[in-house]
Amino acid sequence: MKLKSLSTAGSSLLIVTSLAFPVASQTSADSVLAKVGQQTINLGQFEAKLKSKNLFSSQRSLSSNLKKSILEEMIDDLLVERKAANYDFKGDQESQDRIKDHRNQVVADLLMKDLVDSQLSVSDSEVVVHYNANRETGYKTPEAVKIRQIFISLEKSDSRQAMPDNKEAHKQVLTKCKEIYKRLKKGVDFAQLAKAFSNHRSSSEGGEMGFVPRGELPPEVEKVVFEADPGLLTKAIQSSYGCHIVEVLEHRAEQYQDLTGTLQEAIRQTLTNQKKQARTRLVLDSLSKAYPPKFNQGAIDKLVSSQPTKEWLVRVGADTLKPEYFSTHFQKYLRDRRIQSSPASINAYLKGQADTLVFLAAARKIKLSNKPEVKTKLQKFKSDLAKQKIYQQRPPLEFNPSPPEVQLYYEKNKSKWREEKPVYVQHIVFPDSSRAGKVREELLAGLDFKEAALKYYPGEKEIREIAYDLGFISEIEMPQPFYQAALKLQPGDLSQPVKTEYGWHLIKLISRKDYKSLDQIDEEIRQILLEDKTKDTQSGWRTGLRKGTKIWINHELLDNFSGQMTGIQGLQQVQEGLAE
Structure with missing residues (x-):
């Protein structure tokens, strides 16, 4: 070879x-x-x-x-x-304690399965009784309406004081809504306009909001949509938050959940858990008589008052819970339950540990730890722990890319971060190319673009005042001929007349940003450089x-x-x- x-x-x-x-x-x-x-x-x-x-x-x-x-x-x-x-845990007391804890947990779980889980059952009739008893409070679906919307927020208006009582802000928002509504009536796709203009979190889904129950919409919107027939509402709705263009897709009346197979299984699981809790307490009370736990109240009182102690805390037979174990594991107990240390939480933790020791004493009596199932699970745990230890031997990385390193990577790879909305444009639309050409000559001769827009842009005066300024646009927001023509311009340039389904456009490029700025992607580049350095280290x-x-x-x-x-x-x- x-x-x-x-x-x-x-x-x-x-x-x-x-x-x-x-x-x-x-x-x-x-x-x-x-x-x-x-x-x-x-x-x-x-x-x-x-x-x-x-x-x-x-x-x-x-x-x-x-x-x-x-x-x-x-x-x-x-x-x-x-x-x-072949990993050797000798000398690693922390890992040895974790292995012991895991073995105890596996043995306790196996005993729980034998004495508790195997005794549990929930009949079909019990499921039906539970469903009927809780039908009103737990299994009723409220009245709802399925809608999609384009929402223009007052906070996104040009007014610096865009508050609910600001008339200028309301006016700007309503004007923008009217322009969008006109596009809808001309057949422009609702989802496309929602993605481009809506300020609601549903914009990424094309405005789809699914079924919305009563009480979750602004009052002004809820009053209209729950009484409307399916279809696009005849006009935009103003609320204290902004302006809403809404399409009603479907009404759903108040109804009860059917007792389907899925719901039956969910109820069965709930009842099983309730029975398991009661059965576990019964078994523990019985085992505690055979293997009574002893609590060292004096040592526990010291714990509660935050005094140091070296005395044992809980004892069941030969098994003892010591302060060292408590100090190591009690904090995790608190974190898992998101609670604070208190006399109640200390006593609850010690009671739970006593229950575990009772189970272990009973399991030891019947030699459960010798069962193949226990040995297999313990071996897997030891193997996983050993692999974790080996991976932890990889050297830690202490690396913080310098600004010049980040800058250099950005300059070499900026093509990865193209802007979705690269061009800021203004435009005027005309019914024919001849008219567009004549106005273009006026603009080249010195006519201000905004003045031209206010004079020649179609529609009402309120629409002309804002419709000409599109801001930064993406490929999906305007027809392809328009977008491609805008991409070819440099700031300050004026296009030749461009034909789309809306008419003939004159496009002026105000500014462009083809790539995201370094400030926007600084953290992303640092992460890339960090990963590369990790490989080397x-x-x-x-x-x-x-x-x-x-x-x-x-x-x-x-x-x-x-x-x-x-x-x-x-x-x-x-x-x-x-x-x-």
Whole structure:
């Protein structure tokens, strides 16, 4: 077999060249992508890894660097798992305590399953009784209306004092709504206009708000939409928040939830949990008689008063809860429940620990810890803990990219961050090209664009005052001929007449910003640089991990893997060509 030495991620490895490994004539999920000692990584496993990271897509191909990075990660995982099998926790008291706690929890859960869970059952009749008893309070769906809306907020108006009682703000908002409403009546898509102009969070969904029950809409809007027939409302609605253009899609009357199979299972689970709680208390009371817990009240009082103590706190048989264990685990108990330390929380925690010790005493009596199920779960926990410890051996990263480093990366890669709304434009629309051409000559001769707009823009005076100024626009907000013409302009330029379905436009470019500014993406660039630095810093750890292990990678297969849904099937032709 032909071998050659290559440097990978800072480590000198023995890599078997792909020429020494015949390529199959057909590619499948079983096709070997890499060998790590005697273990293999196939395409199916590689695709599963991509899916777990949400990188498996039908829309895009993966970059070569990303594919290599994911494969390197999978190789690391195999080697860490191998090393974890023989990991020694000797001298690591914290890990030994965690292993002991986990074993106790597994044993207690198994006893709970035998004495509690196996005794629980909920009949169909119990489900029906519960449903009927709680039908009014728990299973009623209120009256609702399904709508979509375009909302223009008062806070987004040009007035600096855009408050509900500001007449100028209301006027500006209403004028904008009228202009949008006219576009709707001309047939422009509602969703498109909602995405472009709406200030509501539903704008990204084309204004779709789903079913909205009574009480969740502004009173002015609710009064109209709940009485309206399905369809676009005849006019915009003004509220104390702004202006609403609403389309009613569907009404839904108040109704009760049907007792479907899904609801039956949900009720069954609720009743099961209630029974489990009662059964657990009954079992604990019974076991506590056989294995009574003892509480060292003097030591507990010291804890409550925040005094130090070295005395035991709770004892059941041979098992004892000591202050060291309490101090380590009580804080986690508080965090998990988002509560503060208090006499009540201390006593509740100690009572729960006493219950656990009672279960463990009973489990020890019947030697539950010797069951294969317990040993299997404990071994998996130890393996996962060992892998966590090995990964923690990677050197910590202390790196903060300097402003010049961030600036340099931005200048080299700014094409990644193109603006969605790159051009700020003003326009005037005319019914014919002849009229547009004549006004263009006036503008070139010195006529102010705003004066021309107020004079020639169609519609009412209130509309002309704002409709000509479109601000920064995206590709979806205006017809393609308009947008493409605007893109070709430089600030201050005036276009030739441009024809769209609305008429002939004269477009003036006020300003443009083709790329996002460095301030906008500074943190994103810092994260990219940090990830690159992390790879370099951890190369030493990876070298030690791989020392003495032969690693082979099928580079042709990796390079030609698209990372798309049809990745494996698409590689069949590539593999056939390589085999020839």
